Structure formats: C-alpha cells, structure tokens
Amino acid sequence: MIFNKRGRGFASADCQVTGRRPSFGNAVSHSHRRTPRRWSPNIQLKTYYLPSEGRRIRLRVSAKGIKVIDRDGIEAVVARLRRHGQQI
Numbered sequence: 001m002i003f004n005k006r007g008r009g010f011a012s013a014d015c016q017v018t019g020r021r022p023s024f025g026n027a028v029s030h031s032h033r034r035t036p037r038r039w040s041p042n043i044q045l046k047t048y049y050l051p052s053e054g055r056r057i058r059l060r061v062s063a064k065g066i067k068v069i070d071r072d073g074i075e076a077v078v079a080r081l082r083r084h085g086q087q088i
Helices: 063-072 074-083
Strands: 023-028 034-039 044-050 055-061
Touching: 044 063, 044 074, 055 063, 063 074
Parallel strands: none
Antiparallel strands: 023 034, 044 055
C-alpha cells in the first residue's frame, strides 16, 4: 500500500482515472462557527489484469473511477492514461 509519512491514508489522494482530488471548505457548527475542513475522495487501491500485456497493474482510483473502468474497460482506460502522459 501507499502510505504517507505518518502511516495513515494515501500519500496522494487523487484518482488516476478521473483526477478527483480533495476539496476544501468549512465545517459549520450549530452556532454557525466555521472551521476549515477537507473532503477526501473515496480512493481505493485496485489491482487490474491487462490481458494485452499479460500482467497486473495497481491503480489509485475513486469510486467513480471504478465505474468508468467497468463501463469503458481497463484496456481503453489505460490507453487513455498513457495518451495523457501517465506512466502505468
């Protein structure tokens, strides 16, 4: 697994397929006090098999990224990522 320095969570909380990153805003209490907070995407470390290369790859994907891979297929998604310069 990929962990940050403290051993908690992912070092990079962005989806390799959709590009989703954490969003920032304010937590608003009952008295309307605002404190900064962050919403992290639902990042999963998934292993996919590439039949064309005969090997497995690990991707950091969000829940929506998993749906995109299910819809388009892993081969098409990997081809798109490589076209955009990402090393897989």
